[in-house]
Amino acid sequence: MAAEPLAKLDRHAGPLAQRVGQISPSGIRKFFDLLASMEGVISLGVGEPDYATPWHIREAAIYSLEKGNTMYTSNLGMPALRHQLAVHLRDRYSLEYKPDTELLITVGVSEALDLAMRAVIDPGDEVIMPDPSYVSYPACVILAGGKPVLVPAGEESGFQLDAADIEPKINSRTRAIMLGYPANPTGAVMPRDKLIAVAELARRHHLLLVSDEIYAGLVYGVEHTCLAALPGMKESTILLGGFSKSYAMTGWRIGYAAASEEIIAAMTKIHQYTIMSAPTMGQVAAIEALKSGGDSVAKMVEDYNHRRLVMVKGLCDIGLSCFEPRGAFYAFPSIKSTGMNSEDFAEKLLIKEKVAVVPGSAFGPGGEGYVRCCYATSLDEIEEALVRMKRFVKKHRAK
Amino acid sequence: MLKEVLKILESDAHASTKRIATMTGLSEDEVARLIKQAEAERTIVKYKTLVNWDKVGDERLRALIEVKLTPQRDVGFDSIAERIYRFPQARAVYLVSGAYDLAVLATGKSMHEISDFVTQKLAPIEGVQGTATHFLLKCYKEDGEILEGNEGAKRQPVIL
Numbered sequence: 001m002a003a004e005p006l007a008k009l010d011r012h013a014g015p016l017a018q019r020v021g022q023i024s025p026s027g028i029r030k031f032f033d034l035l036a037s038m039e040g041v042i043s044l045g046v047g048e049p050d051y052a053t054p055w056h057i058r059e060a061a062i063y064s065l066e067k068g069n070t071m072y073t074s075n076l077g078m079p080a081l082r083h084q085l086a087v088h089l090r091d092r093y094s095l096e097y098k099p100d101t102e103l104l105i106t107v108g109v110s111e112a113l114d115l116a117m118r119a120v121i122d123p124g125d126e127v128i129m130p131d132p133s134y135v136s137y138p139a140c141v142i143l144a145g146g147k148p149v150l151v152p153a154g155e156e157s158g159f160q161l162d163a164a165d166i167e168p169k170i171n172s173r174t175r176a177i178m179l180g181y182p183a184n185p186t187g188a189v190m191p192r193d194k195l196i197a198v199a200e201l202a203r204r205h206h207l208l209l210v211s212d213e214i215y216a217g218l219v220y221g222v223e224h225t226c227l228a229a230l231p232g233m234k235e236s237t238i239l240l241g242g243f244s245k246s247y248a249m250t251g252w253r254i255g256y257a258a259a260s261e262e263i264i265a266a267m268t269k270i271h272q273y274t275i276m277s278a279p280t281m282g283q284v285a286a287i288e289a290l291k292s293g294g295d296s297v298a299k300m301v302e303d304y305n306h307r308r309l310v311m312v313k314g315l316c317d318i319g320l321s322c323f324e325p326r327g328a329f330y331a332f333p334s335i336k337s338t339g340m341n342s343e344d345f346a347e348k349l350l351i352k353e354k355v356a357v358v359p360g361s362a363f364g365p366g367g368e369g370y371v372r373c374c375y376a377t378s379l380d381e382i383e384e385a386l387v388r389m390k391r392f393v394k395k396h397r398a399k
Numbered sequence: 400m401l402k403e404v405l406k407i408l409e410s411d412a413h414a415s416t417k418r419i420a421t422m423t424g425l426s427e428d429e430v431a432r433l434i435k436q437a438e439a440e441r442t443i444v445k446y447k448t449l450v451n452w453d454k455v456g457d458e459r460l461r462a463l464i465e466v467k468l469t470p471q472r473d474v475g476f477d478s479i480a481e482r483i484y485r486f487p488q489a490r491a492v493y494l495v496s497g498a499y500d501l502a503v504l505a506t507g508k509s510m511h512e513i514s515d516f517v518t519q520k521l522a523p524i525e526g527v528q529g530t531a532t533h534f535l536l537k538c539y540k541e542d543g544e545i546l547e548g549n550e551g552a553k554r555q556p557v558i559l
Contacts, residue, residue: 035556045557052551135559184559250558306407306422313421356556379411379418 023139031347035356042385044373045356047184049248049329051376053285054296057247060288061281070280075272077105077256078283084290085256093229095239101261104268105278105286109214109242109255110136111271116210116238116257117144119266125175127210130161132360132367134184134212146175152366155323155334159188163197170205177202179227180212182219185363185372186332187308187325192225199230209237214255215328217246217297220305222326228258235260243282245328246297247289252282304329304375307382311375314386318393329376332360336369338396346371348396353388400425404433405442412446451546453538459506461490461538462513465531466501466521476500479526488516499531510534 035041052058076082082099089095097103106112113136121127123145129137130153138148149169153161161179177198181190190198202209211227228237242255255278257267308325315322315333322333335345342359349355358374360367375382403423407414416434420427437443452459468479476494480501484492491504503521507513517532538546 032557041556043554043556046554047558048554050554309424310418310421358557358559362559379414383418 019143019145022142031343031350031359034347034350038350038354041350041354041356042377042381042388043356044375044377044382044385045358046374046376047330048250049245049300049376050378051248051300053247053249053252054289054293056296057249057285057288057293061252061285064284065281069284073105073277073280073283075268075277076100076103077278078280078287081105081283081287081290084287085258088290089258093226095226095229095234095258097258098261102258102264104257104264104271105283106242106255106257106271107275107278108244108253109212109240111275111278112240112242112255112257112267113137113140113210113212114143115267115270116240116259116263117141117146118270119263120208120238121146121175124173126171126173127176127178128166128169128174128207129178130159130183131365132159132185132363132370134180135363137178137180137212138364141178147173149174150364150366153188154366155370159183159186159323159332160190160194161198162194163201166198166201170201170207174205174207176208176210178210178212180214182215182224182327184215184328185330185358185360185367185370186323187328187330188323189219189222189224189327192223192230195225195227196230199227199233202236203232207236209233210240211237212240214240214242215245216241218301218304218329219327220301220308220325224327238263243286243289246300247286247293248296248300249282249285249289252279252285254278254282254286307375307377307379310379311373311382311386314382315373315389318386318390319397320389320393329374331373331375332367332370333373334370338393340396342368342371349389349392352395353392355385355388355392400429401433401437401442404430405437408434408443412448449542449544451541453546459508460510460513461535462505462507462517463533463535464503464505464517464521465499465533466503467498467528467530468500469526469528471526479524482524483521486516486520488513488520 082103085103086097086099089097117140121144125146126149127141127146128149128151131150141148151161151165151169153159166177181188209227213226216224228234228239239258244250311331312322312324315331319337320333320335322331325331335342338345342361346357346359349357358372360370360372400423404419407419407422416427416430419430468476470476471478480492480494483489483503488505488507489503490506493502495502505513505516507516517530521527522530
């Protein structure tokens with residue numbers, strides 16, 4: 001009996017759906033494996049804070065666990081969290097979202113991205129996104145049956161998205177523009193005027209905007225502009241945010257989507273069948289983060305800023321020209337002067353000097369020639385990594 | 400800018416002028432000048448090391464001594480405080496609000512040494528009405544630093 005479905009599968013090339021084959025496996029898998037087998041590595045390859053979640057947040061979650069608060073929450077997320085989130089978005093951006101119909105608590109921004117794409121993409125729809133950009137964007141679009149369309153957003157344009165570069169890519173299948181600023185992997189921040197230009201373009205062509213603002217809390221000496229808060233943009237923007245980066249809460253897996261009632265209802269439908277509800281303890285922690293996490297965030301931002309300055313200057317000093325990142329916690333230096341491609345550079349640097357960075361090519365063709373260095377690590381480690389990188393670069397230039 | 404420099408040094412006395420310069424955007428010369436001036440004015444009092452003596456089995460004893468005083472004309476508590484803080488056994492001396500007036504943190508090699516300090520030096524000082532000595536049994540956190548069990552969790556080496 002059991003043999004029949006297997007026989008059916010055999011008629012295909014293998015057991016897997018075609019869709020899975022369309023997303024490229026992480027090009028740096030072998031690199032991960034190599035890393036796992038090495039000792040004494042300084043890793044600038046992480047995409048998360050080096051801080052544990054601030055104690056007051058952990059303590060609130062522990063207390064809640066002790067009380068036995070371990071059940072599912074509402075599909076949308078705990079009402080208290082949605083309420084706090086609405087207050088937060090109002091205070092921060094003067095944005096009014098109805099907590100009962102326009103906010104959805106998700107398992108990190110990752111889930112929110114996936115839901116957003118599945119809620120709005122029909123097969124063959126195109127989604128425009130900057131190149132380089134975060135690895136999940138194209139994958140989520142493909143998994144939803146859509147087609148990612150990359151718009152170069154390279155160093156010449158400050159790794160920012162230019163409306164003029166988007167326009168020629170728009171056609172009848174274009175459904176949305178997806179962007180994430182402050183950006184992973186570049187650290188770029190979109191200035192308000194450029195964001196307005198993108199917003200106007202989207203409005204002219206009736207496109208949705210999907211804005212991943214997970215790094216909104218981590219900017220240095222500049223203002224973060226919330227896309228949904230631009231005049232008239234709330235209705236056509238799916239705003240995604242979360243707690244992982246600003247509050248050092250990556251493992252809690254709590255993010256959110258804020259959008260029109262219609263879109264949130266659609267996303268919630270998928271969410272309730274696939275996830276049920278975001279983790280309860282994470283939601284409790286997120287409430288505490290919103291209520292009184294401001295001071296801890298400010299302290300972390302101050303520390304990141306110090307490290308940012310040391311990292312960027314250090315990279316420039318060793319001859320790896322580096323765009324000045326104004327957000328997130330990444331530096332994205334050019335390694336073109338070494339003559340290596342970014343994967344070679346990262347692999348050789350790891351083997352020869354035990355410093356882990358992420359090849360820029362992992363973030364799209366536009367990331368080739370760069371590596372991502374995360375500075376959310378101690379100053380001593382950053383300085384030691386820079387010493388090793390200097391030695392490495394010197395050796396490879398001489399050749 | 401001085402405050403910025405001091406904050407960096409307060410959390411890491413080893414921070415080089417070069418590093419501080421990068422972190423603050425000042426020139427190295429300017430950082431060096433600020434530090435020198437702060438040292439001269441005793442804004443920077445001293446560079447010290449926070450040691451966990453338990454790790455090397457050093458049995459030094461500490462006590463928090465509450466001291467109740469009779470204030471004196473013109474000088475209030477200051478002159479009595481001075482008589483107390485001049486003793487090397489007094490590691491820290493604070494004027495506090497509440498049921499007593501001075502909080503004195505004393506160290507000694509033995510309980511005997513500290514009790515000698517309290518009974519023979521501190522208590523007999525004119526103006527000292529009474530003392531209450533609390534021996535410290537265990538230090539969990541010192542000057543903002545957790546001493547034991549704060550190694551932190553391990554991160555994955557690469558996360559996109």
